[in-house]
Amino acid sequence: MTTAATLLAAAVAAAYLISAPLTAVIIRIARRVGFVDHPGGHKSHREPTPYGGGVAIFAGVILPLLAALALVNVASHERLTALFGDAIADHVGGLKLRQSEALAILISTALMHLAGLIDDVRPLSALVKLLVTVAAALLVSLWGGVRIAQFAGFPLSVVLTIVWLCVTTHAFNFLDNMDGLSAGVAAIVAACLAACGLLAGQMLVPVLACLLLGAALGFLTFNFPPARIFMGDAGSLVLGYLLGVASTLTTYYESGAGRPPFALAMPLVVLAVPLYDAVSVVWIRISEGRSPMKGDQRHFSHRLVQHGLSRRGAVLTIYLATAATGLCATLLPHADARQTFTIAAIVGMVLTIIAILESPVRNEP
Numbered sequence: 001m002t003t004a005a006t007l008l009a010a011a012v013a014a015a016y017l018i019s020a021p022l023t024a025v026i027i028r029i030a031r032r033v034g035f036v037d038h039p040g041g042h043k044s045h046r047e048p049t050p051y052g053g054g055v056a057i058f059a060g061v062i063l064p065l066l067a068a069l070a071l072v073n074v075a076s077h078e079r080l081t082a083l084f085g086d087a088i089a090d091h092v093g094g095l096k097l098r099q100s101e102a103l104a105i106l107i108s109t110a111l112m113h114l115a116g117l118i119d120d121v122r123p124l125s126a127l128v129k130l131l132v133t134v135a136a137a138l139l140v141s142l143w144g145g146v147r148i149a150q151f152a153g154f155p156l157s158v159v160l161t162i163v164w165l166c167v168t169t170h171a172f173n174f175l176d177n178m179d180g181l182s183a184g185v186a187a188i189v190a191a192c193l194a195a196c197g198l199l200a201g202q203m204l205v206p207v208l209a210c211l212l213l214g215a216a217l218g219f220l221t222f223n224f225p226p227a228r229i230f231m232g233d234a235g236s237l238v239l240g241y242l243l244g245v246a247s248t249l250t251t252y253y254e255s256g257a258g259r260p261p262f263a264l265a266m267p268l269v270v271l272a273v274p275l276y277d278a279v280s281v282v283w284i285r286i287s288e289g290r291s292p293m294k295g296d297q298r299h300f301s302h303r304l305v306q307h308g309l310s311r312r313g314a315v316l317t318i319y320l321a322t323a324a325t326g327l328c329a330t331l332l333p334h335a336d337a338r339q340t341f342t343i344a345a346i347v348g349m350v351l352t353i354i355a356i357l358e359s360p361v362r363n364e365p
Contacts, residue, residue, distance in 0.1 A: 004203065008194060011064065011210035012217075019060030019218025026052040027222065027229050035121070037230050049227060051120050053219045054235025057183075058113045060215025061242065065106060065208075069099055098204060104144025105208075105245055108136035112169065112241045116233035129173075129233070130166065133241070137165040140245060148248050165244040168271060171278035172240030178301045179227035180220060180315050185274055185322050186239040187216040192270045192326030193243070197250045199333040205249045212242055225312045247271065265340070270329035272347050273322045276300075276354060300354060307357065317357075324350050 030036060030050030038048050115132040118124060138158070140146045147157040148164055176182035190212040197205035216239065222228045231239075247267035268275070277300045304314035328343045335343060 004198060004206070007203070008206055008210045011207045012214040014064045015060040015211045015214025016218040017214075018063055019056045019215040020221050021218075022056040022059055023053055023219050023222045023229060026050065026056055030229070037232070050229045051232045052234070053223060053229045053231035054113065054116055054120070054233070054238060057215045057219050057231060057235045058109070058238050060218055061208075061211045061238070062106060062109065064211055065102060069102060069106075072099070101144040101146065102204070104140045104146070105242075108140040108144075109238060109242060109245075111136045111139070112237045113234055116235065116237040120232035120234050129237070130170075133166045133169050133237075134162055136241065137162040140165075146245055146248055161248065164248065164267070165241060167275070167278070168244030168247070169237055169240035171271070171274045172243065173233060173236045174278045174281055175274050176231060176233075176236040178311055178315055179225035180223050180312075181301055181318060182236050182239060183216045183220040183223055183231060184315065184319050186243060187213050187220065188319060188322045188326055189243055189270055189274070190216065190246070192323075192329055193246045193250055195330045196266055196270070196333060197246075199330065200250060202250065205246055208242070208249075209246050212239070212246070225315060243271070265344075266329050266332045269332060269343065269347055270326045272325040272351060273300075273318060273354070276351050280355075300357075304357060321350055321354060 027050050030052045035051050036048040037051055111132060115124065115129060119129065141158050141161045147154075147161045149160050150157045152160070172182050172186060175185060190209045194206040194209035194213065197203075197209060219229075219231060219235065223231065247270065250266065280300070301311075301314045301318060304317055305311060309317065325347050328346055331339065331343055
């Protein structure tokens with residue numbers, strides 16, 4: 001096993017071994033204190049189900065990152081080499097050079113998690129959650145230097161970064177509408193981003209993506225249909241926000257030199273399915289004269305169930321669609337024009353299939 005593979009496998013394992021046991025503990029605590037999501041309204045579950053899974057997801061990502069930051073600040077390179085070997089010590093030591101970026105990611109993610117946790121206890125308005133997302137995006141962009149389209153100039157780059165992070169964050173918030181859906185899709189997207197990051201010659205981004213992968217899988221152990229716990233906004237906002245950050249870093253952070261410009265489309269391709277779901281749901285709600293932020297059962301997953309699939313079948317179908325577009329995204333960093341157009345055609349066909357499947361059921365005459 002190569003050094004990079006060892007480090008990434010360790011990141012997945014560390015996050016999973018934090019997230020899974022903590023989720024099991026939270027299930028018991030949440031039931032005991034009454035921190036549960038009750039059926040009713042647009043919600044489809046039938047029994048009160050514990051909240052708090054987002055805490056386990058957050059811990060699975062943040063605790064290993066905090067441990068790594070603490071380690072590189074207290075241990076010398078010689079000590080790191082003795083513990084991990086030369087190759088891994090160089091990667092771990094490299095985190096020290098980017099610790100302001102890592103701290104900005106940690107603090108802004110904590111802000112998103114706190115907002116989500118408050119919302120799970122006492123619902124916040126959509127405007128408040130949007131403002132918190134803008135604040136987190138500003139923090140990571142201005143302090144951490146995480147920005148897209150830097151060739152467009154500083155002001156426009158910051159604005160585009162804020163828009164992108166708001167879109168990805170709330171796309172996964174929307175996607176959290178069926179057992180196992182948001183966590184499973186996030187795990188697939190994270191795995192694809194890790195691959196894209198490696199192809200772009202990076203290590204921080206693949207490690208971050210692998211931490212997300214492990215944390216999501218740890219929670220998914222208890223959330224796959226039928227779910228024993230929900231992540232709530234404390235989890236979905238964190239997943240969407242961090243995937244937005246990772247996709248920004250994968251594509252735009254020191255990865256453009258000498259590479260074809262087609263790789264700039266990678267975030268749109270790897271996140272095509274969740275973005276399509278969010279855009280289509282907002283369009284349906286606005287066209288029906290309703291608030292785009294008011295929950296309902298008009299998502300792609302609900303359409304599949306209306307067409308006769310089981311809930312588990314609908315979730316697995318969306319997993320496959322996400323994997324199809326995500327695998328296409330891994331080809332973009334080194335794609336030429338012909339290959340890029342082929343990838344775009346494949347992604348377009350996947351989304352077209354989704355549009356057909358989610359079209360209203362028609363009664364035969």
